[in-house]
Amino acid sequence: MQTQIEKIFKSLSAEADFVAFKTVTEKTRDLSVRNGKPENISIDMDAGLTIEVMKDGHIGYGATSELTSEGIQQAFDRALTMTKVASKNAVHHFDLSVRPRSEGTYISHRQKSLDQISTAEIYDFLKKASQRLKVSDKIISAVADAMVIETEQNYISSNGSQFQQNFNIVVSSFSATAQDGAETQTRSHHGGRGNCLQIGAEYFNFDKLEQDCDQLSQEALELLTAENCVHETCDLILAPDQMLLQIHESIGHPLELDRILGDERNFAGWSFVQPQDFGKLKYGSKLMNVVFDPTVSNEMASYKFDEIGNPAEKKYLIKDGLLIAGLGSLESQARSKIPGVANARSSSWNRAPIDRMANINLEGGSLTLQQMISQVENGVIMYSNRSWSIDDYRRKFQFGCEYAKQIKNGKLTKTLKNPNYRGVTVPFWNNLAGLTVSDTVETYGSPYCGKGEPSQVIRVGHSSPYALFKNIEVFGG
Amino acid sequence: MVNLKNYLEKLSQEFFTQLQGDEESDFFIHSEESQFIRFNGARVRQNTHVHQHELALRYQKNQRTLRVNLSLTLDFDQDLQKILSILQDCRDQLPRIDIHPQFVAICNHGQSQSIKKVVRPNDEEMLKTIIECFGSADMAGLYCSGPLRQISINSKGQFHYFENDFFFLDYSIYNGPKAAKGFFSTENWSKDALVKNIEQTKTKLGLLNLPSIDVPKGKHRVYLEPMALLEVLQTMSWGGFSYAALKQGRSGLRKLHQNELHLSEKFSLIENIGLGYVPPFNSLGELSAKQTSLIEKGKTINLQVSSATAQEYDIPSNQAEPDERLSSPEIKPGTLAQAEILKKLDTGLYLSNLHYLNWSDQQSARITGMTRYACFWVEKGEIKGPIADLRFDDSIYNLLGSNLLALTSHQELFVEAATYQKRRLGVAKLPGALIQDFNFTL
Ligand SMILES: [Zn+2]
Numbered sequence: 001m002q003t004q005i006e007k008i009f010k011s012l013s014a015e016a017d018f019v020a021f022k023t024v025t026e027k028t029r030d031l032s033v034r035n036g037k038p039e040n041i042s043i044d045m046d047a048g049l050t051i052e053v054m055k056d057g058h059i060g061y062g063a064t065s066e067l068t069s070e071g072i073q074q075a076f077d078r079a080l081t082m083t084k085v086a087s088k089n090a091v092h093h094f095d096l097s098v099r100p101r102s103e104g105t106y107i108s109h110r111q112k113s114l115d116q117i118s119t120a121e122i123y124d125f126l127k128k129a130s131q132r133l134k135v136s137d138k139i140i141s142a143v144a145d146a147m148v149i150e151t152e153q154n155y156i157s158s159n160g161s162q163f164q165q166n167f168n169i170v171v172s173s174f175s176a177t178a179q180d181g182a183e184t185q186t187r188s189h190h191g192g193r194g195n196c197l198q199i200g201a202e203y204f205n206f207d208k209l210e211q212d213c214d215q216l217s218q219e220a221l222e223l224l225t226a227e228n229c230v231h232e233t234c235d236l237i238l239a240p241d242q243m244l245l246q247i248h249e250s251i252g253h254p255l256e257l258d259r260i261l262g263d264e265r266n267f268a269g270w271s272f273v274q275p276q277d278f279g280k281l282k283y284g285s286k287l288m289n290v291v292f293d294p295t296v297s298n299e300m301a302s303y304k305f306d307e308i309g310n311p312a313e314k315k316y317l318i319k320d321g322l323l324i325a326g327l328g329s330l331e332s333q334a335r336s337k338i339p340g341v342a343n344a345r346s347s348s349w350n351r352a353p354i355d356r357m358a359n360i361n362l363e364g365g366s367l368t369l370q371q372m373i374s375q376v377e378n379g380v381i382m383y384s385n386r387s388w389s390i391d392d393y394r395r396k397f398q399f400g401c402e403y404a405k406q407i408k409n410g411k412l413t414k415t416l417k418n419p420n421y422r423g424v425t426v427p428f429w430n431n432l433a434g435l436t437v438s439d440t441v442e443t444y445g446s447p448y449c450g451k452g453e454p455s456q457v458i459r460v461g462h463s464s465p466y467a468l469f470k471n472i473e474v475f476g477g
Numbered sequence: 478m479v480n481l482k483n484y485l486e487k488l489s490q491e492f493f494t495q496l497q498g499d500e501e502s503d504f505f506i507h508s509e510e511s512q513f514i515r516f517n518g519a520r521v522r523q524n525t526h527v528h529q530h531e532l533a534l535r536y537q538k539n540q541r542t543l544r545v546n547l548s549l550t551l552d553f554d555q556d557l558q559k560i561l562s563i564l565q566d567c568r569d570q571l572p573r574i575d576i577h578p579q580f581v582a583i584c585n586h587g588q589s590q591s592i593k594k595v596v597r598p599n600d601e602e603m604l605k606t607i608i609e610c611f612g613s614a615d616m617a618g619l620y621c622s623g624p625l626r627q628i629s630i631n632s633k634g635q636f637h638y639f640e641n642d643f644f645f646l647d648y649s650i651y652n653g654p655k656a657a658k659g660f661f662s663t664e665n666w667s668k669d670a671l672v673k674n675i676e677q678t679k680t681k682l683g684l685l686n687l688p689s690i691d692v693p694k695g696k697h698r699v700y701l702e703p704m705a706l707l708e709v710l711q712t713m714s715w716g717g718f719s720y721a722a723l724k725q726g727r728s729g730l731r732k733l734h735q736n737e738l739h740l741s742e743k744f745s746l747i748e749n750i751g752l753g754y755v756p757p758f759n760s761l762g763e764l765s766a767k768q769t770s771l772i773e774k775g776k777t778i779n780l781q782v783s784s785a786t787a788q789e790y791d792i793p794s795n796q797a798e799p800d801e802r803l804s805s806p807e808i809k810p811g812t813l814a815q816a817e818i819l820k821k822l823d824t825g826l827y828l829s830n831l832h833y834l835n836w837s838d839q840q841s842a843r844i845t846g847m848t849r850y851a852c853f854w855v856e857k858g859e860i861k862g863p864i865a866d867l868r869f870d871d872s873i874y875n876l877l878g879s880n881l882l883a884l885t886s887h888q889e890l891f892v893e894a895a896t897y898q899k900r901r902l903g904v905a906k907l908p909g910a911l912i913q914d915f916n917f918t919l
Pocket of ligand 1: 449
């Protein structure tokens with residue numbers, strides 16, 4: 001198939017100022033087991049082609065699942081016709097510097113490729129986990145699910161780019177919902193869809209999960225009789241499985257250059273960050289160091305090239321609290337003249353690449369978790385995201401977690417249910433007062449970052465240590 | 478261009494003849510030919526044309542179901558070969574999986590055909606018209622156009638075909654950081670109607686030129702335009718009307734459904750497939766009820782029940798989609814006349830849009846979210862000026878219960894504009910709402 005597509009590409013590649021073909025094939029096995037029984041077993045096999053054409057500095061797209069000579073020709077013609085019309089009223093006229101020539105191959109780090117595990121074996125793994133979670137009649141729903149994803153990208157362009165990227169990804173979730181009378185509480189493994197990794201079939205090792213399942217069920221039951229989180233302004237420690245969301249919503253999105261340029265205003269929103277803030281804005285306290293890093297082995301959004309051929313590199317976005325670079329592709333960099341990264345990505349073959357997060361990571365600090373807790377006279381530590389909301393400029397947020405503990409005089413005390421907190425982005429990050437050491441950093445992600453018109457979900461990775469914030473408004477249900 | 482209907486007839490027949498013994502199968506096809514044009518500053522940021530054909534194939538044997546989704550190339554030999562190899566895979570994997578407790582056997586739900594088209598100029602002409610009509614306005618948004626087809630076929634002889642060729646323009650206009658939202662989609666294309674729609678949005682934007690008012694957090698009297706109330710409804714519909722979610726501890730409206738608490742008598746909600754914007758059959762090919770009354774005068778009458786849920790809990794199905802969401806919700810109108818809105822609001826917040834809502838505590842039906850776009854402070858029935866965005870956090874039992882003062886007598890209709898992975902079908906019809914003591918927290 002790929003040879004046939006390359007043949008057609010050659011015959012069309014001179015018909016515009018620039019032409020690129022990207023084929024994507026993706027197999028996703030999505031399985032869900034509830035209370036030890038199968039709920040959903042599905043296999044998704046997506047395949048299609050994206051065609052990029054540049055005409056008079058404007059880039060337009062055609063996309064088709066009709067991978068035949070006629071289908072590809074038709075998609076090319078549709079793309080070129082509209083691109084010619086659109087180029088007369090384009091937002092920006094680009095040159096070929098936004099499509100660098102790149103060659104190479106990327107393969108997700110893994111010990112055993114995901115095509116080596118059968119659907120029935122994945123089912124057995126999830127069934128064991130679901131059964132393990134159901135420790136009591138009060139656990140009304142014990143769910144284990146997994147998305148097992150194998151993706152192949154092939155990119156060729158008229159200026160000689162040729163690269164392939166092969167991803168193996170596992171997104172898993174394990175949760176126990178406990179109910180007693182009017183009280184219902186859910187405890188899940190690092191939040192709804194937080195477990196996201198580039199990994200192979202070696203992931204499916206139940207021994208590693210057993211203890212976690214036991215702890216989840218116990219904590220779900222414990223929450224049934226817990227007190228509501230206090231409502232006060234106090235110290236707040238966030239575990240890495242909540243920090244993932246805090247980083248995502250209040251650092252990742254506002255730094256996207258296409259948001260700052262206004263492309264997203266009608267959908268996901270704009271940004272409080274202004275072009276002149278780069279190099280000047282004190283985003284957070286001196287402890288805050290945030291990197292864009294698609295080169296981390298096993299993290300969800302690692303790759304060698306973004307989807308317009310820009311080589312991926314680690315880059316500081318915020319250094320010692322100071323904002324220094326944005327999340328913008330070569331196109332956004334050309335439009336805004338702000339330093340950016342390799343992050344033009346699309347959800348699949350049927351959408352155009354836009355500015356996305358990849359792995360956005362907060363670097364570790366100097367405390368052990370014990371030291372951090374002992375510094376807190378009055379506060380709360382919260383685990384695992386369950387609710388999220390932020391305004392369209394990414395200022396005023398409110399997030400909720402599944403499980404919390406009160407901290408009094410440097411010691412963990414009682415369990416609290418329905419913990420929530422709210423704040424405003426820049427003051428919040430400037431209240432960052434402590435980070436745990438690098439070896440406490442945990443890595444999570446999300447398969448569902450939504451953005452774009454037409455809309456796209458993208459996979460992102462976030463790693464973080466535990467973080468201590470001063471003077472935060474916390475409250476309960 | 479392949480005739481999709483004939484193609485699928487031939488492909489499905491060829492495939493179904495390969496089934497053996499008690500094997501059964503069905504096809505659900507989503508096919509679209511879509512032109513998407515993304516605007517910023519009333520100029521084109523990106524144009525994407527998409528030919529996308531997805532086949533969702535269910536395979537059943539011995540009380541077990543496996544679902545396989547694949548992209549069709551519309552090349553008969555390629556597609557047939559692919560689904561036959563899937564059949565082999567299903568035969569290998571399925572016996573190794575347990576019996577499905579929610580197993581619903583495939584049966585014949587008949588035949589139907591529905592074809593609609595909004596007659597309009599081609600997309601190149603539409604683009605020129607849009608650019609011309611917005612002129613120098615700072616517009617951001619999405620134009621989406623083209624036919625969308627959904628087809629359900631099964632090995633028992635069922636064949637349902639739905640096709641709608643429509644468009645929408647989802648946009649907002651800006652004056653610096655101030656913005657007003659617009660949406661345009663018609664059953665009969667007219668350039669004059671587009672011009673009028675843009676003028677209305679510009680008028681709203683003009684009101685934002687008044688000096689901004691600093692509104693403190695706390696409780697305020699509020700008018701929610703229909704588009705703002707829609708955001709509340711969509712959040713409620715996230716698990717809130719699903720029977721499975723209720724049974725599995727995921728419902729934000731448990732106390733309502735179990736009769737512990739009620740909403741206002743003024744509030745009635747139906748799932749109204751009869752509005753005609755979604756196929757008359759669901760993704761399993763079952764014929765959906767034209768109308769299902771969910772909440773009547775503040776009390777739960779029915780929940781969304783899919784056949785799988787019906788099977789598991791031994792109750793009747795109302796042919797809801799497997800995820801039991803609402804596709805065509807309608808909130809019944811009230812008595813507040815449009816001309817009376819500002820007078821009845823008296824002093825408080827006039828909110829055009831809300832943004833990024835989520836449950837903040839499902840057990841007490843509390844939701845949080847932000848105000849967005851054109852929102853005003855009103856004093857004694859008069860718009861005084863725009864506000865800075867506020868965050869709210871309040872319970873549905875307050876907002877649509879004891880604190881709901883009135884619903885408007887006019888309803889607005891919103892065509893679904895969601896485009897994640899593929900274009901979604903759906904509609905919502907609802908009035909505006911006057912609410913007292915709406916709780917703002919940040
Ligand atoms: Zn996101």
